[in-house]
Amino acid sequence: MRFIGNKENLVEKIYHLLDIRKIKGKSIFDVFSGTASVSKYFKKLNYKVISADLLYFSYVLQRAYICNNINNNFSKLLKELPKSNNSLFVSPLELIINYLNTLPLIEGFIYQNYTPLGSSKLNIPRMYFSNENGKKIDTIRIQIEKWKIDDLINENEYFILLACLIETVPYYANISGVFAAFQKNWDSRALKSLNLRLIENIINKHENLCYYGNSMDLIKSLEADIFYLDPPYNERQYAPNYHILETIAKYDYPEIYGISGMRDYTNQKSNFCNKEKGFEELKYIIENGKYKTLIMSYNTEGIILKENIIELMKNNGEFELIEFDYLRFKSNSNGVNKNKKYIQEQLYILRR
Numbered sequence: 001m002r003f004i005g006n007k008e009n010l011v012e013k014i015y016h017l018l019d020i021r022k023i024k025g026k027s028i029f030d031v032f033s034g035t036a037s038v039s040k041y042f043k044k045l046n047y048k049v050i051s052a053d054l055l056y057f058s059y060v061l062q063r064a065y066i067c068n069n070i071n072n073n074f075s076k077l078l079k080e081l082p083k084s085n086n087s088l089f090v091s092p093l094e095l096i097i098n099y100l101n102t103l104p105l106i107e108g109f110i111y112q113n114y115t116p117l118g119s120s121k122l123n124i125p126r127m128y129f130s131n132e133n134g135k136k137i138d139t140i141r142i143q144i145e146k147w148k149i150d151d152l153i154n155e156n157e158y159f160i161l162l163a164c165l166i167e168t169v170p171y172y173a174n175i176s177g178v179f180a181a182f183q184k185n186w187d188s189r190a191l192k193s194l195n196l197r198l199i200e201n202i203i204n205k206h207e208n209l210c211y212y213g214n215s216m217d218l219i220k221s222l223e224a225d226i227f228y229l230d231p232p233y234n235e236r237q238y239a240p241n242y243h244i245l246e247t248i249a250k251y252d253y254p255e256i257y258g259i260s261g262m263r264d265y266t267n268q269k270s271n272f273c274n275k276e277k278g279f280e281e282l283k284y285i286i287e288n289g290k291y292k293t294l295i296m297s298y299n300t301e302g303i304i305l306k307e308n309i310i311e312l313m314k315n316n317g318e319f320e321l322i323e324f325d326y327l328r329f330k331s332n333s334n335g336v337n338k339n340k341k342y343i344q345e346q347l348y349i350l351r352r
């Protein structure tokens, strides 16, 4: 998924850097898990994984990829659905995805607020999704909820279907990276007909744990060999940049405002988007966390001062900083750094 700071393409390198330093463990706490890409990687290596994030759509992904640890057969639901000709050759999840892809369309909250026709009464109608794709998102989301209410799917199956939708939506959104604004002209991707995608199922031998909320509340109560920190590195809060994914995940008909149709995110603000408060929280994690090794991904554009991080870490154990070039996330709203392609990615390592 396109997500600011997604470590999908970097996690292999991070693992390699740890491996050559003989930093290993049996458990990891992915404290700021976002798309869950780091959690997924370590789950595949059979670590016991704990993940957490302030965003509910991240929790949906965590539940599907990290907590779920079985092959779900959707048996109750499949008994209710029309028999498909190719049911012998495709997985239960594929059968359900195919069914969801062909339902008659409903005009729901996403169509009414984030498509040009649905929001045509506004001075500036919103162009996040084509009219058809907006209805398709509503149709699929409403159907998943109905199956849950009717007790036709269990919790795992519910979160897997929601995760399929969350992973699919960004491919059809008329945005340039984040959901804080829509584009004034249609991107060709947004005009394609939405096709719900499958997600991978990852199974390991542990009881993995997932949390929705402020990770600071978990620091003292959870224990893992490795704490992996990948906090926001600038003033941009995540919640407003992904507000529509949050609304699709919750489907809670929120009050929305402004040109972009933003939902309230008062309770989802991260202190890491503030230099001083971010430093205080980092200090809290380092001093109170129960870990053997703490790894923090950050970069040379991060708002917390490098010398402050170094001093803090040196006071708490054996410390090392690794810096390497990495292609930055490109966004249209980067101001002065618009043309800068490379920043230094940092990996702070602290061993107790």
Ligand SMILES: C[S@@+](CC[C@H](N)C(=O)[O-])C[C@H]1O[C@@H](n2cnc3c(N)ncnc32)[C@H](O)[C@@H]1O
Binding pocket: 003, 004, 005, 006, 007, 008, 031, 032, 033, 034, 035, 036, 037, 038, 052, 053, 054, 055, 058, 213, 214, 215, 216, 230, 231, 232, 233, 238, 239, 269, 270, 271, 272
């Ligand atoms: C740089 S992103 C993490 C990216 C992630 N490693 C990935 O690969 O997708 C930072 C994440 O931290 C989350 N976050 C920020 N402050 C938080 C807090 N206090 N508690 C939990 N999550 C927080 C944000 O919602 C965001 O998803």
